[in-house]
Amino acid sequence: MPPVDIPGSKSLTARALFLAAAADGVTTLVRPLRSDDTEGFAEGLVRLGYRVGRTPDTWQVDGRPQGPALPEADVYCRDGATTARFLPTLAAAGHGTYRFDASAQMRRRPLLPLTRALRDLGVDLRHEEAEGHHPLTVTANGVDGGEVVLDAGQSSQYLTALLLLGPLTRTGLRVTVTNLVSVPYVEITIAMMRAFGVEVGREEDTYVVPPGGYRATTYPIEPDASTASYFFAAAALTGGEVTVPGLGAGALQGDLGFVEVLRRMGARVEVGDDRTTVTGTGRLDGVTVNMRDISDTMPTLAAIAPFASGPVRIEDVANTRVKECDRLEACAENLRRMGVHVTTGADWIEIRPGTPRGTEIRTHGDHRIVMSFAVTGLRTPGITFDDPECVRKTFPAFHEAFEALPLRSGA
Numbered sequence: 001m002p003p004v005d006i007p008g009s010k011s012l013t014a015r016a017l018f019l020a021a022a023a024d025g026v027t028t029l030v031r032p033l034r035s036d037d038t039e040g041f042a043e044g045l046v047r048l049g050y051r052v053g054r055t056p057d058t059w060q061v062d063g064r065p066q067g068p069a070l071p072e073a074d075v076y077c078r079d080g081a082t083t084a085r086f087l088p089t090l091a092a093a094g095h096g097t098y099r100f101d102a103s104a105q106m107r108r109r110p111l112l113p114l115t116r117a118l119r120d121l122g123v124d125l126r127h128e129e130a131e132g133h134h135p136l137t138v139t140a141n142g143v144d145g146g147e148v149v150l151d152a153g154q155s156s157q158y159l160t161a162l163l164l165l166g167p168l169t170r171t172g173l174r175v176t177v178t179n180l181v182s183v184p185y186v187e188i189t190i191a192m193m194r195a196f197g198v199e200v201g202r203e204e205d206t207y208v209v210p211p212g213g214y215r216a217t218t219y220p221i222e223p224d225a226s227t228a229s230y231f232f233a234a235a236a237l238t239g240g241e242v243t244v245p246g247l248g249a250g251a252l253q254g255d256l257g258f259v260e261v262l263r264r265m266g267a268r269v270e271v272g273d274d275r276t277t278v279t280g281t282g283r284l285d286g287v288t289v290n291m292r293d294i295s296d297t298m299p300t301l302a303a304i305a306p307f308a309s310g311p312v313r314i315e316d317v318a319n320t321r322v323k324e325c326d327r328l329e330a331c332a333e334n335l336r337r338m339g340v341h342v343t344t345g346a347d348w349i350e351i352r353p354g355t356p357r358g359t360e361i362r363t364h365g366d367h368r369i370v371m372s373f374a375v376t377g378l379r380t381p382g383i384t385f386d387d388p389e390c391v392r393k394t395f396p397a398f399h400e401a402f403e404a405l406p407l408r409s410g411a
């Protein structure tokens, strides 16, 4: 079957936009993700006074090492946590008054450890309503730098934001981290900072970022590995085969590791230099897996879990409760509505084998709940969604692309 064309990585696109805006010239992003999150990020840059040009396959950003071009701006971050956490951090390095707000969903999500760290660095940052949530205003006057301690147990994005800020400070930054989740996302950040000319040092739990700014470059965006997980899971579930070009052994994204979970369950997996193929074998074993590093793929696994021959237990995923929705509960709720036996704890979920019944999935406005249970729909007739279009966050054309897969089976 023809290879599946997966759109660009949300995480790489957001970081590349930040780095491009902060760099010392014009940066070109090649094949960026065009979705609500990344359009929102680019629009936020424009509101701050950056120039973002577009061709069908590229975005060009005129970097401004001195910070936003406008002395005042009001930025709406939509549902995007990368936008809502990275852009105020970028603005802090400039000079002006910048207000950030976000959707109701994003307003509920936390950012206090990041805003505390920014305040510890001398940034004047005020929350308008609830402490540690949007909306907020940054009255920026550059950042001197120094040392901060950060609890990154809810989100690695707090650490990424501070690392990205480091080279824009006057003296550099040392960030000591406790409880870090989603470690591979920090590795993406460090690799991308290197591509823009900055080497992050490491002394045990302390990340050391030198001052000196970023160099503009041309940056190709990998296909999104979390998005690819739905297509790989579809192959494993139906006995079909899916190849994704552009994601291979050299990929930056930890979420490609989801294929190793499918391999443990019985699928055939080939990770080449620049492509990955998953082939379903008809076997899908139960598994116990720690998903702390790859928790965006927890719902993908939960959605195929009832078809495994034994229980599927997913551990160490407490922070999935502070994503677009409480994903542990949303997965449990929807599986139970399908008649599947599920138990959950503070940071785990266990799903027993069963035969899911068709139902309307309660999406809670979460793109991953839709895309995950679309995979269940390959084997379960009658699955519909109360908000199918919330996939716009990362993959507006998901339904068309998924429908085009020749994988539907009752097998």
Ligand SMILES: O=C(O)C1=C[C@@H](OP(=O)(O)O)[C@@H](O)[C@H](O)C1
Residues within 6 Å of the ligand: 010, 011, 012, 014, 082, 154, 155, 156, 157, 160, 181, 182, 185, 295, 296, 319
């Ligand atoms: O830095 C990033 O681009 C992301 C980090 C992860 O978040 P957490 O660190 O909050 O787990 C991931 O879930 C999110 O989709 C994207």
Ligand SMILES: C=C(OP(=O)(O)O)C(=O)O
Residues within 6 Å of the ligand: 079, 080, 081, 082, 296, 323, 324, 368, 394
């Ligand atoms: C958690 C997610 O997004 P973010 O935190 O970037 O809003 C996600 O895409 O699954």
